[in-house]
Amino acid sequence: MLPALFRMSWRNRWALAALLVFLGVRTPVLSAAPVAVTQWHSGLVELNQGWLEHDGDNPEWARAEFDDSTWNTVDLEDLGPALQGWHWYRRRVNFGPDKHDLRLLIAGGVGTYEVFINGIRVPGPTLRSSVFVGRPVEAVFPVHSSDGVFEIALRTRIPPSYSAWHLPQFTSVTMGLPTAIEYEMQALESQRLYGLGPSVFINLLLCIAGICALALYSFQPTEREYICLGLYLLLVGISNGLSMLQSSGLVPLSANFLIADPLIYAWVIAQIEFTYSFAGRRVGRIWRIYEASLLIGPILAVLVWSGRFPSDTYALIEAAVTAPVGLLLSILLFIWYRKGNREAGWLILPSLAPAVTTALFDLGTASITLGWQPFNFLVEAIRIGPMGLQLVDTGSLVFLLSIAAVMFFRFCRVVREQARTAAELAAAREMQQHLVPAMLPSLPNYEIEAAYLPAREVGGDFFQVLPRPDGSILVVIGDVSGKGLGAAMTGAFAIGALHALAAEISDPPQLLSLWNRELLRGKDNEFITCLCVRLSPDGQMTISNAGHLPFYRNSEELTSEGGPPLGLFPDLVYSESRFEFNCGDSLILLSDGVVEARDANDELFGFERTQALAGNSAHEIASAAQQFGQEDDITVLKLRHTPIEPCAV
Numbered sequence: 001m002l003p004a005l006f007r008m009s010w011r012n013r014w015a016l017a018a019l020l021v022f023l024g025v026r027t028p029v030l031s032a033a034p035v036a037v038t039q040w041h042s043g044l045v046e047l048n049q050g051w052l053e054h055d056g057d058n059p060e061w062a063r064a065e066f067d068d069s070t071w072n073t074v075d076l077e078d079l080g081p082a083l084q085g086w087h088w089y090r091r092r093v094n095f096g097p098d099k100h101d102l103r104l105l106i107a108g109g110v111g112t113y114e115v116f117i118n119g120i121r122v123p124g125p126t127l128r129s130s131v132f133v134g135r136p137v138e139a140v141f142p143v144h145s146s147d148g149v150f151e152i153a154l155r156t157r158i159p160p161s162y163s164a165w166h167l168p169q170f171t172s173v174t175m176g177l178p179t180a181i182e183y184e185m186q187a188l189e190s191q192r193l194y195g196l197g198p199s200v201f202i203n204l205l206l207c208i209a210g211i212c213a214l215a216l217y218s219f220q221p222t223e224r225e226y227i228c229l230g231l232y233l234l235l236v237g238i239s240n241g242l243s244m245l246q247s248s249g250l251v252p253l254s255a256n257f258l259i260a261d262p263l264i265y266a267w268v269i270a271q272i273e274f275t276y277s278f279a280g281r282r283v284g285r286i287w288r289i290y291e292a293s294l295l296i297g298p299i300l301a302v303l304v305w306s307g308r309f310p311s312d313t314y315a316l317i318e319a320a321v322t323a324p325v326g327l328l329l330s331i332l333l334f335i336w337y338r339k340g341n342r343e344a345g346w347l348i349l350p351s352l353a354p355a356v357t358t359a360l361f362d363l364g365t366a367s368i369t370l371g372w373q374p375f376n377f378l379v380e381a382i383r384i385g386p387m388g389l390q391l392v393d394t395g396s397l398v399f400l401l402s403i404a405a406v407m408f409f410r411f412c413r414v415v416r417e418q419a420r421t422a423a424e425l426a427a428a429r430e431m432q433q434h435l436v437p438a439m440l441p442s443l444p445n446y447e448i449e450a451a452y453l454p455a456r457e458v459g460g461d462f463f464q465v466l467p468r469p470d471g472s473i474l475v476v477i478g479d480v481s482g483k484g485l486g487a488a489m490t491g492a493f494a495i496g497a498l499h500a501l502a503a504e505i506s507d508p509p510q511l512l513s514l515w516n517r518e519l520l521r522g523k524d525n526e527f528i529t530c531l532c533v534r535l536s537p538d539g540q541m542t543i544s545n546a547g548h549l550p551f552y553r554n555s556e557e558l559t560s561e562g563g564p565p566l567g568l569f570p571d572l573v574y575s576e577s578r579f580e581f582n583c584g585d586s587l588i589l590l591s592d593g594v595v596e597a598r599d600a601n602d603e604l605f606g607f608e609r610t611q612a613l614a615g616n617s618a619h620e621i622a623s624a625a626q627q628f629g630q631e632d633d634i635t636v637l638k639l640r641h642t643p644i645e646p647c648a649v
Contacts, residue, residue, distance in 0.1 A: 042180055043176045043177040043179065043180030043181075044174055044175070044176035044177075044180050044181070044184060045093075045095075045174065045175050045176055046172070046173075046174055047076075047091060047093065047152070047173045047174060047175055048075055048076045048077040048172060048173055049075045049076075049077075050073065050075070050091060051073070051074050051075065051076055051089045051090065051091045052068045052071035052072065052073060052074075052089065052090045052091065053071060053072050053073075053074045053087060053088065053089050054068070054071045054072070054087070054088050055085065055086065055087055055088075056086050056087075056088070057086035057088070057155070057157070058088075061088045061090070061153060061155075062116040062119055062121070062153045062155065063119045064118045064119045064151040065119075066090075068090050071090065074089070076089070076170045076172075076173055077170075077171070077172065079168065079169065079170070080168065081163065081166035081167060081168060082109065082112070082156075082158045082162060082163050082167055082168060082169035083158060083163060084158050084159070084160055084162075084163040084307065085157070085158060086155075086156070086157050087156045087157075087158070088153065088154065088155055088156070089153070089154040089156070090151070090152065090153045090154075091152050092149070092150070092151050092152070093149070093150050093152070093175070094147075094148060094149045094150075095148040095149075095150070095175075096148045097146075097147050097148045098148065099148045100144060100145050100146055100147070100148050101142070101143075101144050102142075102143055102144075102150075102175050102176060102177065102178075102181075103140050103141070103142055103143065103175065103176060103177070103178050103181035103182075104117075104122075104140070104141045104142075104143045104152070104173070104174075104175050104181075105138060105139070105140050105172070105173070105174040105175070105176070105181050105184055105185055105188075106125070106138075106139055106141070106170065106172075106173050106174075107136050107137065107138045107139075107170065107171040107172045107173075107188055108125075108136050108137075108139070108169055108170045108171070108173075109133065109134065109135065109136050109158075109162055109167065109168075109169050109170075110128070110132075110133060110134035110135070110136075110137055110249065110252070111126065111127060111128025111129075111132050111133040111134065111252075112127070112128075112133060112156055112157060112158055112159075112162060112169055113125055113127070113154050113155065113156045113157075113169070113170075114126060114127055114154070114155040114156075115141060115152070115153075115154060116152070116153040116154075116155065117143045117144075117145070117150055117151070117152060117153075118145060118149075118150065118151050119151070119153075122141045122143065123141075124139065124141055125139060125141070127155075127157050130159035130160065130161045130162070130254070130305075131252060131254045132252050132254070133159055133161060133162050133252060133253055133254075134246070134249050134251065134252045134253055135167060135246065135247065135248075135249040135253065136167070136168065136169070136170065136171050136249065137189075137192065137249040138185045138188045138189055138192070140181055140182070140185055142178075143175070150175070154170075156169060159307075160305070160306055160307025160308075161253050161254065161257060161304075161305045161306070161307070162253060163307070164304050164305065164307060164310075164311040165253070165311055166311070172188070192248060192249060193248055196244060196245075196248050196250075198393065199240070199241070199244040199393050200241065200244070200245075202240075202393045202396055202397050202400075203236075203237040203238075203240050203241035203244070203393070203396070204237065204241070205237075205400065206233045206234070206236050206237030206240075206241075206396055206400055207233070207234055207237035207238065207241075209233045209237075209400055209404070210229075210230045210231065210232070210233030210234035210235075210237060211230065211234070212230075213226050213227075213229045213230030213233060213407070214226070214227060214230035214231075214234075216230075216407075216411065217230060220411075220414055220418070223414055224277045225274055225277035225278040225410075226407075228270055228273040228274035228277050228278075229274045229278075229403065229407065231267075231270045232267050232270035232271050232274050233400070235263050235266050235267035235270055236267045236396055237396075238259075238260075238263060239259075239260045239261075239263035239264055239267060240260070240393060240396060242255045242256060242259055242260040242263075243256050243260040243261075244393070246260065253305075254305065257301050257302065257304060257305035258301070258302065258305065261297070261298070261301040261318070262297065262298035262301055264297070264318065264322060265294040265295070265297040265298060265321075265322075268294060268322055268325050269291045269294060271325065271326075271329065271351070272287055272290075272291060272325065272329065275329045275332070275333065275347060275351060278343070278344070278347060278410075279332075279333065279336050279341055279343070279344045279347075280341070281336070293321075294321065297317075297318065297321065300314050300317065301314070326351050326352040326353070327352065329347075329351045330347075330348045330349070330351045330352050333345065333347050333348045333351060334348055343406075343410065346406040346409075347403075347406065349402065350398065350399045350402035350403050350406065351399075353394075353395040353396070353398040353399045353402075357394060357395025357396075436450075436452050436461075436462060436463065437450075437463075437464065437465065440465060441465055441467055443465075443467060443473060444471075445471070445537055445641065445642060445643045446473065446535065446639050446640065446641060446642060447639070447640040447642050448465060448637070448638070448639050449617060449618040449619070449637075449638045449639075450463065450618055450635075450636070450637050450638075451618040451619045451621070451622035451623075451634070451635070451636045452622075452633075452634070452635050453593075453622050453626050453630065453633070453634040453635075454633045454634075455593065455630055455631060455632050455633050455634075460479055460480040460481065460482060460487040460488075460491065460633055461477075461478070461479050461480075461591045461593065461633040461634075461635040462477070462478055462479075462480065462491050462494075462495060462635075463475070463476065463477040463478070463589070463635060463637050464476045464495065464498060464499075466499070466502050468506055470506075470537075471536075471537040472506065472534055472535060472536045472537060473534070473535050474502055474506060474508075474511075474532065474533070474534055475532075475533040475534075475535065475589065475637065475639065476498060476530055476531070476532050476533075477530065477531050477548070477589045477590070477591065477635060477637055478494075478528050478529055478530030478531070478546075478548065478566075478591075479528065479529050479530070479548070479591050479592060479593075479633070479635075480494070480526050480527075480528050481526045481527050481528070481565075482525075482526045486525075486526065487526055490519075490522075490526040490528070491528075493519075493522050494515070494519060494528055494566075497515060497518040497519065497522075498511075498515060501514050501515055501518070506534055507534070507542075507576075508532040508533065508534050508542050508543060508544035508574075508576055509544045509573070509574040509575055509576045511532055511544075512530070512532055512544050512546050512563070512566065512572075512574040513572055513573055513574055515566060516546070516566045516567065516569075516570075516572050517570070517571075519566050519567040520567060520570055526567065527565045527566060527567040527568050528546070528565055528566040528567055529546060529547040529548045529565045529566075529592075530546050530547075530548055530565075530566060531543065531544075531545050531546070531548040531549075531551060531589055532544045532545075532546075533551075533587070533589070535581060535587075535639070535641075537643070539580060539581045539582050539583070539585075539641065539643075540578065540580070540581065541578065541579045541580065541581040541587070542576050542577075542578050543560045543576065543577050543578075543579070544560070544562075544563075544574045544575065544576045544577075545560045545561070545562030545563070545574075545577075546562065546563055546564065546565050546566050546574065547562060547563070547564055547565035547566075548562070549590060549591070549592055549595065550607075551587065551588060551589050551590075552587070552588040552610075552611060552614040553579065553581070553585055553586070553587055553588075554585055554586055554614075554615075555611060555612075555614040555615045556614075557607070557611055557614075558577075558579060559577075560576075560577035561575040561576070561577050562574075562575075563575065581641055582641065583641055583642075583643055584640070584641060584642070585640070585641045586614075586615075586638060586639070586640045586641075587638070587639045587640075587641075588614050588618075588621070588636065588637075588638050589636075589637040589638075589639075590610070590621070590634075590635060590636045590637070591632075591633060591634065591635040591636075592632065593625065593630065593631070593632035593633045593634035593635065594610055594621065594622070594625040594634055594636065595607055595610050595625075596631060596632055597625040597626070597628045597629050597630055597631060597632075597634070598628075598629045598631050599628055599629040600629065605624075605625050605628045605629075609624075609628075610625075617638065618636040618637060618638040619636075621636045621638075622634050622635075622636045
């Protein structure tokens with residue numbers, strides 16, 4: 001070029017100079033060595049071409065006077081995916097003495113390179129641990145040379161986590177005037193972050209919705225689907241959010257490998273648990289095996305990050321493992337819907353969106369490096385006016401909007417049911433006051449002690465102590481089948497009938513027969529087991545049993561002739577058994593909640609333990625059964641014969 005310029009006439013030289021001034025372009029002054037330099041464009045010079053490259057690492061390669069004539073010539077923009085290991089790149093440019101203070105703009109992998117200008121390391125860019133290495137981002141460095149000659153050396157080190165995703169180490173290298181470089185950096189940065197706003201907003205919305213779902217669980221702890229949904233939304237929001245931030249270069253690659261990717265398998269499990277909880281079903285063994293197999297996914301992600309497993313294969317595995325979940329769950333929801341679970345139908349379409357869109361995005365990621373061109377569009381943002389929306393964010397948004405409507409109606413229904421249950425519970429509590437006396441009567445010939453420990457807020461056990469005008473007493477203990485308001489209503493009706501009958505009848509067998517007839521007239525579905533005892537002042541004890549447990553006299557188990565529980569069969573005739581109840585004797589009556597208490601090893605409290613404690617107080621017996629492992633209502637009634645006249649010696 002210079003010999004041709006010297007051969008021009010002076011008139012042509014002045015014309016060329018005038019043209020260059022008019023266009024605002026100045027030709028950089030080249031060094032003595034032949035070096036290709038891109039022309040100035042609006043104060044910028046692109047330096048992507050004409051670099052010299054050498055593999056390995058040697059501090060001597062940073063020196064300005066180092067002879068790099070044997071190195072390979074490469075173009076940074078055509079290097080393709082970065083190769084793991086150490087590499088050096090050098091280039092010498094001469095802009096002339098009037099361009100000694102410039103700016104160097106490099107768009108390169110964060111933590112993968114260092115810059116040397118004329119043998120001096122430029123502050124700023126450093127080689128980082130693989131944990132902190134990130135995608136290429138823009139960085140500007142002020143550079144100075146007194147004569148306008150810049151010997152640029154780039155020392156690079158590519159960790160396995162960077163090369164695993166086939167990322168370019170450099171996308172552009174530009175030098176120029178400060179203002180022009182600033183504008184260029186802003187343009188590149190805007191292009192890199194374009195479309196990130198919608199993704200951040202959607203994933204932040206997912207996290208907020210997850211927190212709200214967990215808060216709902218605190219108000220309705222019996223609804224397990226809230227905690228499953230809350231965890232699912234949080235995990236999806238964090239996983240997709242970190243993935244988008246990593247792809248925009250705002251967080252290191254490790255955030256995707258070590259956090260975002262493993263969370264994908266976690267939210268798939270949360271989606272399964274939520275779906276089954278929402279439908280009121282228990283997760284089967286096959287799904288449990290599948291959930292356990294998902295634990296392999298995070299291990300593979302770590303292996304990819306360390307360079308021990310190919311990323312393309314991993315992306316396909318992730319897609320193959322997660323995609324069927326949405327489809328299979330939707331099929332199950334449809335089956336449950338056809339079987340009568342109307343709410344299951346609400347989740348059919350929302351369940352498809354997250355897993356399927358994530359799998360499609362993984363397919364698009366793998367297609368880039370595998371050469372499957374028709375699938376590359378799956379990783380491209382969907383343009384909505386000036387904004388871009390990622391495919392995975394679209395699926396998350398569809399699910400969030402759908403599930404918000406579903407859970408709103410679900411929450412309203414649960415609130416109505418809880419209000420109805422609370423009303424029933426209040427009514428049952430009021431009725432239960434008639435099942436268990438608030439205060440035990442004071443009897444001249446007997447000491448009475450009772451312990452009542454319901455397994456739930458409303459129990460089905462009852463007992464009554466009814467003094468008779470002749471000085472005898474009727475003691476009735478029983479257990480109503482069922483729980484809640486229905487059992488309480490049956491018990492209240494039964495106690496009312498008992499009081500009416502006991503006012504006229506004191507004979508236990510006759511009393512049970514007539515009581516059974518009254519219960520059948522009430523047409524309730526529940527039945528009652530009970531034990532009716534008549535204690536005379538002279539110590540005679542008459543007992544009639546309707547399907548209830550044995551009783552104890554002085555730690556001795558006594559059996560009596562019995563019959564079926566009340567309320568099952570009409571026209572029953574009950575028999576009686578007679579025993580002596582002498583001065584100082586104790587009688588223990590109890591419900592099946594004592595002997596059927598069960599510990600963590602599924603062992604019953606049993607009759608032997610009960611008989612061993614028969615000499616203790618009622619409260620001690622009940623507490624022992626409760627601590628062993630209460631599963632049903634526990635009622636213990638203890639009477640001791642203490643006649644007014646001293647006992648005969």
